[in-house]
Amino acid sequence: MSDRVLAEASEQIAAVRRGARPAPVVRTFFDEKTFTATHVAHDPVTREAAVIDSVLNYDQASGRTHHDEAQRVVDYVRAEGLTVTWVLETHAHADHLSAAPWLQMQLGGKLGIGAEIVRVQDVFGKIFNAGTEFARDGSQFDHLFHDGDRFSLGDMEVTALHVPGHTPADMAFVIGDAAFIGDTLFMPDYGTARADFPGGDARQLFQSIRRLLSLPGETRLFLCHDYKAPGRDCYAWETTVAAERGGNIHVHDGIEEDAFVRMRCDRDATLSLPNLIVPSVQVNMRGGRMPEPESNGTRYLKVPIDTL
Numbered sequence: 001m002s003d004r005v006l007a008e009a010s011e012q013i014a015a016v017r018r019g020a021r022p023a024p025v026v027r028t029f030f031d032e033k034t035f036t037a038t039h040v041a042h043d044p045v046t047r048e049a050a051v052i053d054s055v056l057n058y059d060q061a062s063g064r065t066h067h068d069e070a071q072r073v074v075d076y077v078r079a080e081g082l083t084v085t086w087v088l089e090t091h092a093h094a095d096h097l098s099a100a101p102w103l104q105m106q107l108g109g110k111l112g113i114g115a116e117i118v119r120v121q122d123v124f125g126k127i128f129n130a131g132t133e134f135a136r137d138g139s140q141f142d143h144l145f146h147d148g149d150r151f152s153l154g155d156m157e158v159t160a161l162h163v164p165g166h167t168p169a170d171m172a173f174v175i176g177d178a179a180f181i182g183d184t185l186f187m188p189d190y191g192t193a194r195a196d197f198p199g200g201d202a203r204q205l206f207q208s209i210r211r212l213l214s215l216p217g218e219t220r221l222f223l224c225h226d227y228k229a230p231g232r233d234c235y236a237w238e239t240t241v242a243a244e245r246g247g248n249i250h251v252h253d254g255i256e257e258d259a260f261v262r263m264r265c266d267r268d269a270t271l272s273l274p275n276l277i278v279p280s281v282q283v284n285m286r287g288g289r290m291p292e293p294e295s296n297g298t299r300y301l302k303v304p305i306d307t308l
C-alpha cells in the first residue's frame, strides 16, 4: 500500500481547496429499484465529464432491458452541453446491470475499470462456465486502472485508488476534491459494504477504508448505494471523510481491524444475495454486454443451480 499515492491524492484535493484547480460539479441520479447512485462529474471550465456507475434497467421476470435510468443521464449531459470522456465503473456490480456500452454509444467516452477485473472475470467465468470466447483479460474495457494512476478530466486531476475488499477489483476515483468510492463505505449511519462475494475479504475492506479515511477531512465522498438507515427517511449519497471518521457506525475512528472483521463477517452471514446478482455478474464481467446470441439470434443468461 503506497503512501505516495495517498500523498498525491491529498495534494490534488488541497489544490482544489486553495482554488488552484476547479472543483467538479456532481449531479447524481438515484435508481430506487437497485438503490444505486449514478454520478456525473464535470469540470465547470471545460465541461468535460465522467459518468460513474451507470444502471441498465432489467426486468427479471421478462428478461427485458430498458434505458430509462441511463436516458436521464443522457438528457442531463446534452442539456448541460457536457463532453463525456470517461465512463467509469468502480467495480463489477452484483446488484445492477451496467449501462456503460449503451451510454458510450450515446455519449462517447472510454470505459474504465480496475485492472483486477481479470480476477473477477476468472472467478465468474468459471461459475458461469463461460466458453473460451469469453476473454478473461479485461479486453472488454478500454482502460484498466492500477493504484496510483493519474489522468486529467478537463482542468481537473484524477487519481485512481485500488480499494479491494468488497470485490478484488474495486477502485475509488478521486476527481478534484471529490472521491467516488463505490462499495466501500456507505453513509455514516448505514456503515460499510459487504465483503462476502467470491473474492471479497473483510480485512482487505477495512484496510481500503482506512486508506480512504486518511484523505483530507473535507474530501467529498460520493457513494454507489444508499438503503436509508433506520430512522432516516430520505436517500443520501454524499458525505465527507471527517463525517465518516467521526460517526460511521462500522468504522469510525477507534474501531480496530479485528473488531471490524468480526462484525462484518457476522453481518454478512445474515444477508441474502442481491436480487439481480445472477444477471448482473454475467453482464458486468463482460463490460456491460450480454452474452453472444445463440443460433436463433437470441441472447441468453444462465442460472447456476446450487452454486452461489
Ligand SMILES: [Fe+2]
Pocket: 091, 092, 093, 094, 095, 166, 183
Ligand atoms: Fe457492489
